[in-house]
Amino acid sequence: MKQKIIFIAAALVLLALFIVGTLAFKNKQHSAAQAHVQINQEALIRMHSPIIGAQNAKVTIVEFIDPACEACAAFYPFVKELIAKNPEQIRLVMRYAPLHQGAEQVIAVLEAARKQGKYWPALETVLATQDQWTKNHQAKVDLVLPLLAPLGLDMAQLQTDMQSSGIQIVIQQEIADAKALSVNKTPSYFVNGKPLLSFGYQQLSDLVDEALNK
Amino acid sequence: MPHPPPIPTSKSDPSCWVLIFIAWLIAASGTLGALFFGEVMGLPPCTLCWYQRIFMFPLAIFLPLALFPLDTKVARYALPLALIGLGFAIFHWFLQLGLISPSASPCAQGSSCSEIEAEWFGFLTIPLMSVCAFALINISLFATFIQGKK
Numbered sequence: 457m458k459q460k461i462i463f464i465a466a467a468l469v470l471l472a473l474f475i476v477g478t479l480a481f482k483n484k485q486h487s488a489a490q491a492h493v494q495i496n497q498e499a500l501i502r503m504h505s506p507i508i509g510a511q512n513a514k515v516t517i518v519e520f521i522d523p524a525c526e527a528c529a530a531f532y533p534f535v536k537e538l539i540a541k542n543p544e545q546i547r548l549v550m551r552y553a554p555l556h557q558g559a560e561q562v563i564a565v566l567e568a569a570r571k572q573g574k575y576w577p578a579l580e581t582v583l584a585t586q587d588q589w590t591k592n593h594q595a596k597v598d599l600v601l602p603l604l605a606p607l608g609l610d611m612a613q614l615q616t617d618m619q620s621s622g623i624q625i626v627i628q629q630e631i632a633d634a635k636a637l638s639v640n641k642t643p644s645y646f647v648n649g650k651p652l653l654s655f656g657y658q659q660l661s662d663l664v665d666e667a668l669n670k
Numbered sequence: 671m672p673h674p675p676p677i678p679t680s681k682s683d684p685s686c687w688v689l690i691f692i693a694w695l696i697a698a699s700g701t702l703g704a705l706f707f708g709e710v711m712g713l714p715p716c717t718l719c720w721y722q723r724i725f726m727f728p729l730a731i732f733l734p735l736a737l738f739p740l741d742t743k744v745a746r747y748a749l750p751l752a753l754i755g756l757g758f759a760i761f762h763w764f765l766q767l768g769l770i771s772p773s774a775s776p777c778a779q780g781s782s783c784s785e786i787e788a789e790w791f792g793f794l795t796i797p798l799m800s801v802c803a804f805a806l807i808n809i810s811l812f813a814t815f816i817q818g819k820k
Contacts, residue, residue: 459691459737459738460738462691463734463737466691466695466698467698470695470699470702471702473702474702474705474706477706477710478706481710481711
């Protein structure tokens with residue numbers, strides 16, 4: 457009997473230490489992350505960043521995506537819905553953090569489509585058809601291009617633009633900014649400059665509501 | 671008709687219970703510690719870390735089963751795990767100290783085994799903690815084994 461009490465008490469103490477340690481560590485990490493983003497605010501939005509929504513919206517969501525990332529594709533409809541609830545007050549800034557092999561070329565496709573005024577339809581198509589052009593976590597740009605054909609893009613022009621130095625510079629800037637903001641997972645969100653620290657639909661929705669009600 | 675000799679069940683020697691309990695306490699702390707480094711702090715475990723985990727985690731789970739009721743025979747099953755784990759831990763520690771050249775290490779890609787990810791007080795690295803934990807588990811289990819044989 458006494459032995460059982462000793463064992464259970466020891467197990468509970470170990471678990472409690474683990475939980476307290478985890479909470480303390482996460483807390484410290486979150487404040488460090490917040491401070492880090494605070495000093496790198498200029499990296500959040502660049503002149504070239506695609507923006508959808510009202511120019512003077514109260515809430516700005518900055519989203520870092522990798523077009524080949526499954527969670528990004530899964531989250532996109534939800535973010536759209538979130539904006540649709542308050543179209544006048546929320547704007548979305550698209551940024552990239554290419555973490556998958558080959559993703560940079562898919563970003564080049566999107567940026568080239570943007571030159572032809574088809575950025576958002578191209579992005580939605582790319583995300584919706586993701587499983588058709590990703591193989592073993594690698595993005596295959598050759599498989600992306602035919603999927604964009606229905607959008608009525610000038611494909612020859614698109615392929616030329618993809619290689620242009622302008623787009624390559626933009627992509628390098630995106631990678632540098634993602635690094636500066638410690639974006640090592642996608643999607644990563646920043647709402648009015650504040651990072652979304654614990655990932656999830658509800659957490660993002662709460663962070664947006666908090667910014668709306670300020 | 672002579673009575674058959676009673677089947678020798680585990681001896682209820684309280685010192686054996688304490689020894690197995692200590693071994694479990696260290697294994698459980700090591701398991702939670704490894705999970706803390708990996709899952710909470712986000713340090714990616716290298717190949718050698720994984721092998722040490724393989725030999726540490728099961729101890730945390732099955733040693734308590736030998737406490738209720740007390741079964742000193744558990745040392746027979748637990749010692750091989752603890753000894754192999756100690757071997758990996760010592761190898762990893764020596765690798766980090768530079769006593770073994772990294773070319774002799776099995777990790778070619780991913781997180782490096784020879785790189786020191788965390789260090790406290792200037793000498794206490796994660797592999798050294800692993801060496802200490804496995805050594806103490808081995809001592810406790812070996813003592814259990816000797817006591818249980820008496």
